[in-house]
Amino acid sequence: MQPRNMSMSGVVDLAAVKAAGEAKAKAEQTRAETARQGGGGAVPPSALVIDVDEAGFEDDVLQRSAEVPVVLDFWAEWCEPCKQLSPVLERLAQEYNGRFVLAKIDVEANQMLMQQFGIQGIPAVFAVVAGQALPLFQGMAPEPQIRETLDQLIQVGEQRFGLTGLTVDADAGEQAPAPAPVAGPYDAALQAAVDALDAGDLGGAVRAYRNVLSDDPGNSEAKLGLAQAELLSRVREMDPQKVRQDAADHPGDVRSQIAAADLDLAGGHVQDAFGRLVEAVRRTAGEDRDAARVRLLELFEVIGPDDPRVTAARTALARVLF
Numbered sequence: 001m002q003p004r005n006m007s008m009s010g011v012v013d014l015a016a017v018k019a020a021g022e023a024k025a026k027a028e029q030t031r032a033e034t035a036r037q038g039g040g041g042a043v044p045p046s047a048l049v050i051d052v053d054e055a056g057f058e059d060d061v062l063q064r065s066a067e068v069p070v071v072l073d074f075w076a077e078w079c080e081p082c083k084q085l086s087p088v089l090e091r092l093a094q095e096y097n098g099r100f101v102l103a104k105i106d107v108e109a110n111q112m113l114m115q116q117f118g119i120q121g122i123p124a125v126f127a128v129v130a131g132q133a134l135p136l137f138q139g140m141a142p143e144p145q146i147r148e149t150l151d152q153l154i155q156v157g158e159q160r161f162g163l164t165g166l167t168v169d170a171d172a173g174e175q176a177p178a179p180a181p182v183a184g185p186y187d188a189a190l191q192a193a194v195d196a197l198d199a200g201d202l203g204g205a206v207r208a209y210r211n212v213l214s215d216d217p218g219n220s221e222a223k224l225g226l227a228q229a230e231l232l233s234r235v236r237e238m239d240p241q242k243v244r245q246d247a248a249d250h251p252g253d254v255r256s257q258i259a260a261a262d263l264d265l266a267g268g269h270v271q272d273a274f275g276r277l278v279e280a281v282r283r284t285a286g287e288d289r290d291a292a293r294v295r296l297l298e299l300f301e302v303i304g305p306d307d308p309r310v311t312a313a314r315t316a317l318a319r320v321l322f
Contacts, residue, residue: 042169048093052103065128069100069157072126081140082123098166121268130161139267142200186212205229227301235266254288274313282320
């Protein structure tokens with residue numbers, strides 16, 4: 001899948017940004033002042049992933065970005081794609097060991113930051129480097145593409161702004177390991193599916209989730225994971241521009257609307273996806289209507305039955321069906 005804004009155009013723009021020289025000088029000044037005050041020492045691993053709100057944005061993000069690129073993960077509790085993407089970003093923040101810091105921002109509690117960054121859908125990932133903000137990507141993304149994005153971001157930070165990252169003290173804050181949880185009957189199979197997703201092996205993830213569901217058809221985690229993996233598989237090879245143009249040119253063509261709805265949902269535009277398919281059901285009949293209805297039900301599984309947007313869309317669907 002090629003998620004929105006995954007082209008790294010934002011980083012390319014940053015490399016040529018008009019104020020790059022000023023930003024670099026300011027970053028160097030900030031680092032020098034931090035060193036003069038005795039700061040800039042080693043940080044514990046826990047400092048690589050932080051929760052940020054509007055009150056702490058200046059210190060936790062803007063000031064910190066003079067030392068290391070800060071990646072912003074805009075998320076919400078109700079966002080199922082966020083729950084898939086955020087753990088990957090957190091794991092990579094630890095793996096990159098101080099080359100970037102991950103700042104997690106709950107959009108429900110920080111609406112002003114969401115507006116300031118012009119975010120239309122989540123998950124959305126931005127970065128701040130030497131005080132300069134840039135978009136990275138929006139929606140779910142395979143781990144190899146996320147790694148490529150981060151590598152380019154770090155390279156730009158080093159070459160344009162002299163950001164060498166943080167020194168991490170692996171022993172700081174070390175605690176005794178918690179007791180291992182008792183494994184459930186399908187934990188290994190579910191973990192195999194998650195590992196396959198992280199590696200970009202969507203076919204392997206689909207097979208692993210189906211293996212669980214063949215023995216336990218009601219397993220909610222497997223149902224959700226399968227729906228998400230199948231969505232990613234469908235949109236992976238799509239040309240977003242062509243799909244959206246086809247949908248705009250042929251509003252009565254159900255296949256075009258279904259493909260565009262998949263892209264909407266993968267990009268975090270949940271209500272757009274649901275609304276598009278409800279409208280397709282309303283204006284069609286027979287096999288076309290059934291195809292739109294079935295895909296809408298499949299997308300409900302991606303988000304989860306308890307999400308209020310699913311509840312609202314189910315009501316709208318019932319209204320046009322009956």
